[in-house]
Amino acid sequence: MIVKNEQQHLARCLASVKPHVDELVVVDTGSSDRTVEIARQYGARVAFFSWCDDFAAARNFAIDQVSGDWILTLDADEELVVDWADWRSQVAPEAETMAYWLQLTDVNQPITPLSTMRLFRHTPALRYAGRYHESLRYQDSFVGSARTRELTGLQILHYGYEERLLDQKTLQRDIPMLERIRLSGEMTLLLLLTLSDAYLRSNQLEAAQSCLSEAFERLSPHLLTGEPPRDKTRLSAILFAIGDDLLQHQQDFETALLVCRRGLEWFPTYPPLVHLAGRLLQELGFPLGATAYFEQCLQLGRDGTYQQHEPFDRAFMTLWPAYDLGLLYLHLKDDARAAEAFKLALSFDPNYAPAQEGLALIQGATG
Template identity: 30%
Template structure:
């Protein structure tokens, strides 16, 4: 079975080589469609032996993706973005799934690296088939066309790999031209929503974006509208998750908890529900239900023992319960997994100070301040001021 990598890129010189190196020896050809790069993206792609084709950008990600499919010669297609890599350990299972006679597409788990964004499950490997194409101009996917194909030819099925196959770094603040990407996303999604006003998927995506931009009224209306028409578990999860976040921000904690519980009730891979578990735990912690919050954080750790945020949240809860030594252990585990976790260093310092270990607490505070300063975060000054008022600043 021949496998073709199909990508669309624009100004990706910082990450493209790492992405292409991750599939070397796995794919039989690399197709790169460039939508207008002005940096060294094209040169890097060619140096990595990829075939590069130009595409005039038309504010439609699906159109660009479908252009890349035209050049593929493999039996199967793998789709990656330049800020993603294929996890080596996933390759044997992926190759085995491609040998299945009835598999039409393979859903891969994508891990978000270095952020608190939830993982996702995406149909990123699929047979080269004339009926399979990308739809939706933003947050483009093949799922709509695969669903239609399965209705016409029910002998096919979608296979889901259980372990992380893609690692994504694109949500890290340092790698985002935030304003440009947000404006582009809003423009494209608004155009699509105008043409498809009842599409629950786009209601979820655009509604969440509006809320992030401070337009709470329009955002809430879209999320609620999405709930009226959504039928797919993944879309229902997102809608409930975003509504939980909205009501949590508004301090309407009972409603937030209801939506997070509804999100977790969806029949999805547990990794995809980590965000709802953690956020529901946060709501319960704020409500004073520390035992239940603790149980939820322990669930997140059981689902993903490598997730730093679960240990951090568990540490906060244990500290609130007065279990300082246990909290210290959890903060340390979070830091081992994510050394740049400034808040974990800061709260470790607080717990150590309360436990009477002043020297170790000052070291933790110092590390937190250094990390906050690297991240240009205002917490660095706030922490310095707090330590100064405590009479500890001179010790740093």
């Protein structure tokens, strides 16, 4: 793992993984707290790397410190959960399998789990690429599905940063680093989304919108032709962010509809985009059409047929569409269905004040 000033999390991470590995390698990139001391207390071999605004370079340096045949990589704010003590028997001996996907769950946010490539062979053919969103590559190309497998014996819990620390990290490291990458001409669509999110967390709305506008300009030829870009990394989330900004902040409904329509063609079971379509139709005065999309969100959640490789807030297929249905039925003067929808919303979150108020309004009118 690579670390910097992680004394708050590191002990939990190392305690979870130490009984299950042959060696611990911690690469420090400039800590000023007790991070290095804690790592050594757990028997980790500590190496030092001079930070150079390049996560892939740091990861590859860490790989070079490892002596074993397989590498498990974690972040300090994560915890390894071993569901099956004999998990090593799942690791295939054949040379074709290069890496394994592990399920990662964020315990601090209500988002869906995601699969992440964290266990891989120690071979020169596997290296990280990407200065910010580093990803594992096989011979300079994406590791194809034929060379990867799912590993069910291990899971990762991600605790993340407290909001205060996240904001501090964003201001002090992420935004300047991402802007330097932007100036270098190496900015991907995913990095534009990341920078936009960072600006939003820093209450810099105009700067966030400029990132989304740049992403939209790059995507415009694909939106017009219907041919998705080659790199689809988090494309569904990028399209949602652009469409949400067009609807919520710019009120450009026509362009938002184009983004949403293409997004649903490419990712028909991604609940945030389905919900966005409902919001757009609701705003444009088509309540029956909006109802169908909100119902679809709820159905995706009930059936579990939603797009599962892209994490998102579960409320997109529970609380929010249920509440929006309540509002729509109120508008249609169908108090019975509105009350049913508000009650459904409260079954997901009993303390959700807007649904409580909607239900009270109906009960007051009928009482």
